[in-house]
Amino acid sequence: MPVFIGTFENKVDRKGRVSVPASFRQSLATDGFVAFNSHRAPAIEACSAEFIERLNDSVSEMALYSNEQDDLAATVFSDSLHLPYGEDGRIILPEKMMQHAGITDIAAFVGKGPIFQIWQPEALERHKAEARARAKSQGLTLSLAPVGGGGR
Numbered sequence: 156m157p158v159f160i161g162t163f164e165n166k167v168d169r170k171g172r173v174s175v176p177a178s179f180r181q182s183l184a185t186d187g188f189v190a191f192n193s194h195r196a197p198a199i200e201a202c203s204a205e206f207i208e209r210l211n212d213s214v215s216e217m218a219l220y221s222n223e224q225d226d227l228a229a230t231v232f233s234d235s236l237h238l239p240y241g242e243d244g245r246i247i248l249p250e251k252m253m254q255h256a257g258i259t260d261i262a263a264f265v266g267k268g269p270i271f272q273i274w275q276p277e278a279l280e281r282h283k284a285e286a287r288a289r290a291k292s293q294g295l296t297l298s299l300a301p302v303g304g305g306g307r
Contacts, residue, residue: 157203158267159184164276166261171248172241173262179271180244187246190273192255194230196282199252199273207235210299228271248273 165177173220175183183203190201202210210231238246248258257275265272265279274282289295 159269159271161235162263162265164261164263167248167258171181171250171253172245173248174243174245175240176264177244179266181262182238185240187237188229189235190238190252191231192252193272196272197254197256197275197278197301199248199258200270201273202239202270204237229279233285296305 159176159182161176163179165174167173187225188201188203191237192271193200211237214227214231217227225250230261234251236249236252238248240246245269252273253259257274257278258273259275261276263276263279265274272279275276
């Protein structure tokens with residue numbers, strides 16, 4: 156499964172077309188990726204088809220018709236779209252997604268391990284500063300998974 160790292164800013168044209176960072180494209184299928192509005196932030200969540208299948212497996216393990224299962228399924232899958240690459244490696248960001256994220260002329264692609272997000276650059280910088288402050292105030296640490304497995 157791909158691991159997305161780094162932050163890249165790219166220009167968005169009037170039609171919503173934007174270049175996907177080359178390192179992200181290399182980690183994804185040649186036909187594009189899946190995207191949906193984040194339910195936690197003013198951002199677009201994006202992932203490989205393999206990862207969306209894993210999300211589906213996780214949601215499917217929840218009690219069918221429970222509020223939790225319905226809420227997550229509606230949040231993730233109902234607005235998910237496959238965003239194919241054009242011949243030039245660009246995608247077209249749907250207007251609704253751009254509005255959700257506040258993206259106008261620049262999109263910031265930020266790696267988050269198995270997923271990446273697409274943000275309005277200033278909103279991303281505020282989010283990163285707030286996340287770092289929370290991590291510092293909570294004294295967050297991380298135990299490494301064993302070599303050769305243990306990760307999802």
